[in-house]
Amino acid sequence: MKIKTPMKGRVKRELDKRAPKLVETGKKTLILQGTKTSGTLNSVLSEIYHLKKGGAVRYTRKNDNIRPFESGDSDYVLLCCQYGSHSKKRPNNLVIGRMYDHHVYDLIEVGVENFKSIESFSYDKKIAPRVGSKPFIAFIGEGFENVDELKHLKEVLLYFLRGEVVENINLAGLDRVYVCTTISSNKVYLTHCALQLKKSGTVVPRMELVEGGPSMDLVVRRHRLPNEGLRKEAMKTAKDQPKKKVKNVSSDAIQGTIGKIYIPDQKVGELALPNKAKGVKRERREAKNKEANEHASKKQKEESE
Numbered sequence: 001m002k003i004k005t006p007m008k009g010r011v012k013r014e015l016d017k018r019a020p021k022l023v024e025t026g027k028k029t030l031i032l033q034g035t036k037t038s039g040t041l042n043s044v045l046s047e048i049y050h051l052k053k054g055g056a057v058r059y060t061r062k063n064d065n066i067r068p069f070e071s072g073d074s075d076y077v078l079l080c081c082q083y084g085s086h087s088k089k090r091p092n093n094l095v096i097g098r099m100y101d102h103h104v105y106d107l108i109e110v111g112v113e114n115f116k117s118i119e120s121f122s123y124d125k126k127i128a129p130r131v132g133s134k135p136f137i138a139f140i141g142e143g144f145e146n147v148d149e150l151k152h153l154k155e156v157l158l159y160f161l162r163g164e165v166v167e168n169i170n171l172a173g174l175d176r177v178y179v180c181t182t183i184s185s186n187k188v189y190l191t192h193c194a195l196q197l198k199k200s201g202t203v204v205p206r207m208e209l210v211e212g213g214p215s216m217d218l219v220v221r222r223h224r225l226p227n228e229g230l231r232k233e234a235m236k237t238a239k240d241q242p243k244k245k246v247k248n249v250s251s252d253a254i255q256g257t258i259g260k261i262y263i264p265d266q267k268v269g270e271l272a273l274p275n276k277a278k279g280v281k282r283e284r285r286e287a288k289n290k291e292a293n294e295h296a297s298k299k300q301k302e303e304s305e
Contacts, residue, residue: 027099029056029160034085034093035064040115041084041092047118047214048082051192053131055163068095068107069222082160090221096156100226100234108149108156108223118213127194127210129176134169136195137161141182149186149220157190177209183217191215 006012029052031045049058068083083095092112098105129135137158143150161178174195181189193209200206226234248260 027055029082031056031058032066032083033060033062034066034083035062036086037062037084038086038092041086041094041112043117044092044094044112044115044214044216045082045084050118051214052163068097068104069109069224093221094218096160098156098159100230103230105230105234106152106156106224106226108152109221110153111219111221113217113219115216116213121211121213123194123210123212127175127196128212129192129194130173133173133175134163134166135161136174136177137180138177139180143182143185143188144180147185149223150182150188152223152225153188153218153220154180179209186220188218188220189215190218 006015031049033042033045037045045058049056066083083097085093085095087093090109090111092115093109094112095107095109097107139154139158141150144154145151157178157180177193177195179189179191179193183189191211192214194212196208196210197205198208248262250258252258
């Protein structure tokens with residue numbers, strides 16, 4: 001098959017963005033509904049979409065054939081999703097899954113309890129978090145280190161809530177905090193707070209949290225860890241590239257970095273002086289007088305001969 005290469009630079013840059021990367025900058029989140037959903041779960045999915053606006057896609061139609069734990073990867077190809085469903089056995093059921101290389105990487109199923117929407121909180125809207133801002137994420141409780149289900153939930157929530165990975169961030173842009181607190185061995189209280197910076201008399205401001213919603217209790221029901229082979233493949237990192245040798249630079253244990261600088265020969269005699277000093281004029285006058293005396297003595301010697 002003939003491989004077509006892009007002719008325009010704009011097309012080439014767009015294809016480079018979609019190409020696989022060793023370090024991923026961020027993924028889109030797909031939010032789906034199951035065969036049956038409750039009003040509470042619809043509100044949860046709507047507010048999750050609002051919090052991840054710009055980094056999520058929401059489908060509002062019901063999906064009958066998608067059952068994450070029962071079906072294979074065929075229903076999830078090209079999707080990295082949050083899936084909501086409601087049944088008598090599992091009310092207000094929320095399934096969070098991650099994808100790798102068009103395969104389901106892992107799944108965790110939680111039940112939503114004691115949900116409070118953003119509208120149920122009253123606070124100054126001037127300090128409301130801005131859409132697209134980077135959040136703080138705080139995990140409180142020993143369960144996130146000791147219980148396997150909560151450790152898995154922490155990893156998934158951190159991956160889901162952190163957004164795009166950046167190297168530098170402006171402190172003024174940090175205006176929200178996700179607080180996850182363990183209530184029991186299988187229940188986590190998740191709340192979203194606005195971050196308010198106040199004067200403290202020092203360079204570091206004093207931070208206050210104002211609960212702005214949504215908030216909910218997440219009860220862990222089922223979870224599926226990634227396959228060992230898929231995990232190893234997903235955890236591969238790029239080999240350290242050898243540093244390119246810099247010419248005329250060496251390192252010493254005592255003196256540190258040592259470099260050689262090559263300067264071309266300078267023709268000092270041809271340099272134009274900006275200011276002619278009196279000493280220069282005197283030297284030229286003396287040289288002129290000396291040349292005249294030598295010429296006179298030479299002429300006198302020739303005449304005597």
